[in-house]
Amino acid sequence: MESRERFAYVNGELIPESRASVSIFDSAIMTGDTVTESTRTFNHAPYKLREHIERLIRSARAAYMELPWVADDLERITLEFMDVNADLYARGEDRWITHNLSRGPSVTTPPELRAGLGFGQPTLMIFESPMKDVAGSWAEDYRQGVHAVTPTTRLQPAQSLDPKIKNRSRLAYNLGVFQARTVDPRAVVLMLDTDGNVAESNAANFAIVTRGKIRTPTTRNVLPGISRATVLELASELGIPAVEEDIQLYDVLTADEAFFTSTPYCLMPCTKINTRRIGDGLPGPITARLLEAWGRQVGVDLLRQAEALATSA
Amino acid sequence: MESRERFAYVNGELIPESRASVSIFDSAIMTGDTVTESTRTFNHAPYKLREHIERLIRSARAAYMELPWVADDLERITLEFMDVNADLYARGEDRWITHNLSRGPSVTTPPELRAGLGFGQPTLMIFESPMKDVAGSWAEDYRQGVHAVTPTTRLQPAQSLDPKIKNRSRLAYNLGVFQARTVDPRAVVLMLDTDGNVAESNAANFAIVTRGKIRTPTTRNVLPGISRATVLELASELGIPAVEEDIQLYDVLTADEAFFTSTPYCLMPCTKINTRRIGDGLPGPITARLLEAWGRQVGVDLLRQAEALATSA
Amino acid sequence: MESRERFAYVNGELIPESRASVSIFDSAIMTGDTVTESTRTFNHAPYKLREHIERLIRSARAAYMELPWVADDLERITLEFMDVNADLYARGEDRWITHNLSRGPSVTTPPELRAGLGFGQPTLMIFESPMKDVAGSWAEDYRQGVHAVTPTTRLQPAQSLDPKIKNRSRLAYNLGVFQARTVDPRAVVLMLDTDGNVAESNAANFAIVTRGKIRTPTTRNVLPGISRATVLELASELGIPAVEEDIQLYDVLTADEAFFTSTPYCLMPCTKINTRRIGDGLPGPITARLLEAWGRQVGVDLLRQAEALATSA
Amino acid sequence: MESRERFAYVNGELIPESRASVSIFDSAIMTGDTVTESTRTFNHAPYKLREHIERLIRSARAAYMELPWVADDLERITLEFMDVNADLYARGEDRWITHNLSRGPSVTTPPELRAGLGFGQPTLMIFESPMKDVAGSWAEDYRQGVHAVTPTTRLQPAQSLDPKIKNRSRLAYNLGVFQARTVDPRAVVLMLDTDGNVAESNAANFAIVTRGKIRTPTTRNVLPGISRATVLELASELGIPAVEEDIQLYDVLTADEAFFTSTPYCLMPCTKINTRRIGDGLPGPITARLLEAWGRQVGVDLLRQAEALATSA
Amino acid sequence: MESRERFAYVNGELIPESRASVSIFDSAIMTGDTVTESTRTFNHAPYKLREHIERLIRSARAAYMELPWVADDLERITLEFMDVNADLYARGEDRWITHNLSRGPSVTTPPELRAGLGFGQPTLMIFESPMKDVAGSWAEDYRQGVHAVTPTTRLQPAQSLDPKIKNRSRLAYNLGVFQARTVDPRAVVLMLDTDGNVAESNAANFAIVTRGKIRTPTTRNVLPGISRATVLELASELGIPAVEEDIQLYDVLTADEAFFTSTPYCLMPCTKINTRRIGDGLPGPITARLLEAWGRQVGVDLLRQAEALATSA
Amino acid sequence: MESRERFAYVNGELIPESRASVSIFDSAIMTGDTVTESTRTFNHAPYKLREHIERLIRSARAAYMELPWVADDLERITLEFMDVNADLYARGEDRWITHNLSRGPSVTTPPELRAGLGFGQPTLMIFESPMKDVAGSWAEDYRQGVHAVTPTTRLQPAQSLDPKIKNRSRLAYNLGVFQARTVDPRAVVLMLDTDGNVAESNAANFAIVTRGKIRTPTTRNVLPGISRATVLELASELGIPAVEEDIQLYDVLTADEAFFTSTPYCLMPCTKINTRRIGDGLPGPITARLLEAWGRQVGVDLLRQAEALATSA
Numbered sequence A, B, C, D, E, F: 001m002e003s004r005e006r007f008a009y010v011n012g013e014l015i016p017e018s019r020a021s022v023s024i025f026d027s028a029i030m031t032g033d034t035v036t037e038s039t040r041t042f043n044h045a046p047y048k049l050r051e052h053i054e055r056l057i058r059s060a061r062a063a064y065m066e067l068p069w070v071a072d073d074l075e076r077i078t079l080e081f082m083d084v085n086a087d088l089y090a091r092g093e094d095r096w097i098t099h100n101l102s103r104g105p106s107v108t109t110p111p112e113l114r115a116g117l118g119f120g121q122p123t124l125m126i127f128e129s130p131m132k133d134v135a136g137s138w139a140e141d142y143r144q145g146v147h148a149v150t151p152t153t154r155l156q157p158a159q160s161l162d163p164k165i166k167n168r169s170r171l172a173y174n175l176g177v178f179q180a181r182t183v184d185p186r187a188v189v190l191m192l193d194t195d196g197n198v199a200e201s202n203a204a205n206f207a208i209v210t211r212g213k214i215r216t217p218t219t220r221n222v223l224p225g226i227s228r229a230t231v232l233e234l235a236s237e238l239g240i241p242a243v244e245e246d247i248q249l250y251d252v253l254t255a256d257e258a259f260f261t262s263t264p265y266c267l268m269p270c271t272k273i274n275t276r277r278i279g280d281g282l283p284g285p286i287t288a289r290l291l292e293a294w295g296r297q298v299g300v301d302l303l304r305q306a307e308a309l310a311t312s313a
Helices: A027-031 A049-062 A071-088 A111-117 A131-135 A138-144 A171-180 A226-238 A249-253 A285-298 A302-312 B027-031 B049-062 B071-088 B111-117 B131-135 B138-144 B171-181 B226-238 B249-253 B285-298 B302-312 C027-031 C049-062 C071-088 C111-117 C131-135 C138-144 C171-181 C226-238 C249-253 C285-298 C302-312 D027-031 D049-062 D071-088 D111-117 D131-135 D138-144 D171-181 D226-238 D249-253 D285-298 D302-312 E027-031 E049-062 E071-088 E111-117 E131-135 E138-144 E171-181 E226-238 E249-253 E285-298 E302-312 F049-062 F071-088 F111-117 F131-135 F138-144 F171-181 F226-238 F249-253 F285-298 F302-312
Strands: A007-010 A013-016 A021-023 A034-042 A095-102 A123-130 A146-149 A198-200 A205-210 A213-216 A242-244 A257-262 A266-273 B007-010 B013-016 B021-023 B034-042 B095-102 B123-130 B146-149 B198-200 B205-210 B213-216 B242-244 B257-262 B266-273 C007-010 C013-016 C021-023 C034-042 C095-102 C123-130 C146-149 C198-200 C205-210 C213-216 C242-244 C257-262 C266-273 D007-010 D013-016 D021-023 D034-042 D095-102 D123-130 D146-149 D198-200 D205-210 D213-216 D242-244 D257-262 D266-273 E007-010 E013-016 E021-023 E034-042 E095-102 E123-130 E146-149 E198-200 E205-210 E213-216 E242-244 E257-262 E266-273 F007-010 F013-016 F021-023 F034-042 F095-102 F123-130 F146-149 F198-200 F205-210 F213-216 F242-244 F257-262 F266-273
Touching (some): A049 A226, A123 A131, A131 A302, A138 A266, A198 A205, A205 A249, A249 A266, A266 A285, B049 B071, B138 B266, B138 B302, B198 B205, B205 B249, B213 B226, B226 B242, B226 B285, B249 D049, C007 C071, C027 D095, C071 C095, C123 C131, C131 C302, C138 C266, C138 C302, C146 C171, C205 C249, C226 C242, C226 C257, C226 C285, C249 C266, D007 D071, D027 D123, D034 D049, D049 D226, D071 D095, D131 D302, D205 D226, D205 D249, D226 D242, D226 D257, D226 D266, D226 D285, D249 D266, D249 F049, E007 E071, E027 E095, E027 F095, E027 F171, E034 E049, E049 E095, E049 E226, E071 E095, E146 E171, F007 F071, F034 F049, F049 F071, F049 F226, F123 F131, F146 F171, F249 F266
Parallel strands (some): A146 A266, F146 F266
Antiparallel strands (some): A021 B021, A034 A095, A257 A266, B095 B123, C257 C266, D007 D013, D007 D123, D095 D123, D257 D266, F205 F257
16 A cells, blocks of 8 residues: 555645644744644544544643634544545554644744744644554563653653643653663653652553552543543443552552553553563453453454554554 | 845755744654754854853753764854855844754654654754844833743743753743733743742743842752853952842842843843832842943943844834 | 611620720731631521531631630520621621631730730630622622632642631732732632642632532642532532542633632632633533522522622622 | 830820720731731830831732831831830830731721721731840740750741741741640740751741851741841851751751840740750850840840849849 | 560571571661561461561562562461460460561671671561560550650651551651650650651551541551551441541541551550540540451450450560 | 681670671661761771761761760770771771661560660660772772662652661662662662752762862752762862752763762762763763872872772772
């Protein structure tokens, strides 16, 4: 397939990805002033797209960003954009869609360019990736689990920049990522908040299982992830007790199981923390049940898909 | 003058500003992963350019960013770039130069585009603005002083993202700016840190004068501004006592004078805080002496220049 | 009516309000050393008076204040005092009763005056206000909602002065009030705690409604308001889910509805936060149901009463 | 002497102390909304009265309180008031003068009483005490030193209510006082701030001496006491090194000497902390030198005066 | 009985207690590097021994300590050790068993002694005490309740040393104990965390009863005590509501009942806090029901046993 | 040499090290209740022994530990103990002496053993190590510099356990050490405090050099190290500016030089932080000058001695 280049969407225009760009004066670059979402498809259908779009609008609202669109508009724009690239995907091939929405050209924009660059209007970027480009080592990771590492850097507190605003001012997370990689180049960062509570990864929520109960941090200081919410719903359906509460590194080191949740991979077993095994060092039974239930709900065997993606990549 | 469009510099290329752009996959957009500097000229000569470049390198280092340049390279690139636009400036017309340096194409970059977009290399953007585009209401502000407003949002602590890394993940500051504008649309935000100490503005340091002594926050939690350092040097030359120490809102409300320091305007009187007059509500004598000494040092009457800029804008 | 002056109660004596006063040596003035309650009537009957008195006793206990009364005494004193003024109120006219209870004459009291001023005994002040003097703009506010503004000043933490002690050392709240008014002279202050969690107003609790669920801060750092408790009871009766949890400014900016709870007005819609609309900017349906249920419980149409009060004032 | 009752000053009127009072609706009582100063005389002359009045004005300013007076007015009012009582004092008898300045009648004031009670104007109370009424056990304390006890309650942080605003919302301090008295009924409370640094007493600053150097907390979180400043000046004159810095309980437990500073007693040795001796448990030599130098400066032997006061009381 | 000396267990050897010792180079002494448990018997049977051993393993895991044993091993070793001393106990005499498990000889151990001292292996110490040696004043305390005192020292936060690791680096607790004893030599310390929340004693958890509901701090910052868990189970069986939540000193001062939970005494009424009565100053009815239910569960009348122990001691 | 075993000192007795031990009931083991010092010799003379002993006494005092000795006693005991082992050291061979001083037998000590074990008296342990046993890889480290790694675990705050009390409740530090070793098995831990400021290592102070100025954390939250003080004295003598101030990870990542200070090795270059080079990755010139000056002061070439020790070990 993919006989031509994929399009990206930038401010109403469809542009081949290699040329999809944003003015260097845009507030996305000048102040990291961007809210964002990413969504994936299962069997070509975007999963909970409306929820993602509504959260995008909430993020914009909390960032004091005025939008010329309501949710219906953004949903329609997204679906139309996806249609444009639809022919590039084989049957059964899923994709990942990213929305980046900045406040538009910054105050640094030269006066003579403002009209042309849309000053006063937000900049909306949408692009998508075939799952095989995103999947990386998922097949192995689903089977072995990933390695979480807690860095020195603390997540900024909600009174500075609330992680509930899903945003692109993420240098603090990057500092965490680079520190985590000093322990293991493939480590997934697990950030603590300034009180020392376990918070989230740079792009995922986190949960542990302690004696049969799922425990995940409250949303006081983490993104209210849509995958996180899906896990809580699945747990409820499966009769697995689950709580949202403050957890500490002790709880992770002594947990029976652990996993990350994130849109692209749904739920990823985590079997090591700071080089120590979690539980017996293998993905655990509750993690497996959740992953299987999720696959059932969306009609995709997630592990099998990851294996197929690994082959195709 | 300005008979043709100004150039910007993006990764080694000179591009007319209206088309100067960055891939939507760049980490500048994807994670606000950019360190930055801005420098101005006095009588066409860039002021303390070397210090700005060295601080840029320190910011990159603290952000775990590997650079293919040393300070000499960046200085030469900057000066060469400035030469290209030199003919656009009239005699006596000064400019403001911005460096934005991102970690380059992010991991989201499609594999097939990585080589083309320079994956693995930082993205260096340089652009400049004639001072008249930056100056805004400076002429009036130098005479009347600006209005500082403290928002609800607190500056993120250094253990999350140290403001000493001059960076572009600035959404937290923007939240402060928008809150400050609910008090006065022309307000300058003055952020407190999470302990409630006065910290900095979104683009400037801050100082007060109490019974003849200049007091400015330590660099524990603020940018070690080059203009701030210049003021401390000038104070020393003028025999005005100056200390770096924690100050609180009480100190601002009861100060005799206050001012912001920032590269473009050097030093700006601040005469109101949260709608209350500071001192007698007019720029104070020590502020005036510092501003005059600065102008003498660089051979530019800053107020007169601001007035000229206001006319030409 | 009101053909003669209302009485106040001060330390066992009934005194016309214009002359009701307290020695300048009292600890109420010297150290803000006062615990307090306020209660209102519905159809002339004081609402939950016993609960208010018991909380007053708890506040005194937590302030290490010894009382010569038990709850029965204080209840009787209050009812007897109300009887004295009863003839001043027309049928259907309600009132607001305030108890201020200080530790009595302070150590600054001149030795020769101590016996006369009751040194060693608390000072009990009780006064009441006709609802029309308290109601202000309630009729409009019930219909339009009030504007909440978060100030820079943070609520003092419980380890300094626990807001569960309902007390009169409230200068910190006043600082918040004055800052909030720099945004809107009619703003209601909404204070955050030192961790940045939403806490309370200077004289009210706060709650939001998010997708059908009422959410209000825990009592870790706010007054356990009796009106707040009433709302939680009404919600339970109406089958509206409600939780006590930490909430942040993000949650308010993205809420569907919000309201304050306080004894005089029971429950007041809040439709703006920091100049931004909450939900669609109008009092919401759950707020309306709660207000109506409250009115039903006490046999008073609160909106209609507010309108009547506005006319009579 | 004292053949007639002393006068107090309340809002422009001279009133015998036994009847000097304030409306129960005043914001002094309703919200602890009072700023304050206290000054003493040496040989009948008020000590640094102008500095006290200027600090009162700064406190009012930081509390967003508008005053109808400038410093000259308040100084004149004070001196005239003192003249009225002058005949009550014997030669050599000193006095202590207190200013309490509230925001005036609160919003709770009944509408019909507002004009009469001066609504919209601050309430100014001034009263004085003969030193013998204030001195208590000073004679013994100067010789033996007092016992400092650190309570559980922490001083509220400056971001809630800055102790630099000398104010009367002091319930938090009272909680500390009552806790300290559970250790020793005569204990002087020594409060820590929320970071655990030594801060101040409820009515005094604190300092220690470690190997010849005076160390006292910075004004980040304590009142910038005028007696504290006097001690720093005297130390400078005497060639005793002195620093303002964060100190912790460790430093007090291992200090060689310690003392409190406060207007009425100037400087009081502290020889026990939490039941443990400081140094050898006796007032130390540097404390003695400072006390003597102070006495010399003001022409009063402070210990001898305290002994005389003890006799006369 | 007790005709010969009790044995202790040290690293696989049985040693008379008077000679049971550990090398001065052991990390137990050199860095307080010890995890621990204590268990008691009821009618000679160790209570929840397996749970204690599993928690010991979790503590070791969270302390990055590698163990050569699994739970079965430690359980067997413990039971065998108890058998050795069994003949020393009369019928009905219960005992208290302590496990101390250090990381073994420290890096300070002289190279020539390392092999002999077991370098690289943990040091396991087990000893036991007849309940009569532990019981002290329990008989009186069960009847009168103990006196809790909150010290100045704050419990270290979980991000420094998580109290969920039951460990022997307890100097911070000892500082609290000594401060509490300045109020009452028999006081039980009740430590607050650095946010001012009530946490735990140096060797016990704490709970209060407010209007019929048991409230105990969450495990965010306290040991997840096995006795604490037992109380929560008993409460559930008895239909007494119970919550885990942050509580503050206010809640203790205004509680109806309070109690400590700890392995040796199970549950101990607390009837005073900082010299103030809790409730009516006597052990309360819910405390009594829990104590009785516990006794029933284990077949021991705890009060009667305490009385017998007091006599035998 | 060393033809017989070295002695250790335990509570007045000289015991061969292999048998030097402490009762398992001692508070050193039961609660980490030990204060400590370590001192080294230069050319056989103990360096600043008196200062170490005075700090030990201060630590004991701050830990509420009563001692039966004054400084003279402890100095004499130490010197006498050193004499006993003196014959084991060759000319030029230096040693390291450790004092551990616990509160003595804990309350867990069986009543019948208390008298025998010295209940009520502290336990004093003194032992020494030949420098060659301590030196490890110093020769290489002096030349290459060590690798500092900042862990996730934060140093406990002074309000919990002040690091100025040099003590043996060090499990929190050990957690840091083990985390640091996940980055590099030879890493030296560099702990941050709970505000994110750079604090200290588990057994050393830390300093950096920025543009010619030595910067080291204040003693607010670190041990006031005697080697740290020596460096500040040497810097003063050498005319190198030095400040005590809060520093952050940014400052270390961008420093020109860094080093640790500790009694055994005096001053150790640190050339990597979190896998990143500090400066050019080699020990810097100011570090070298300090090391050389120190050696000159004590008459020992520290690098040469380290090389000799490496050979002899």
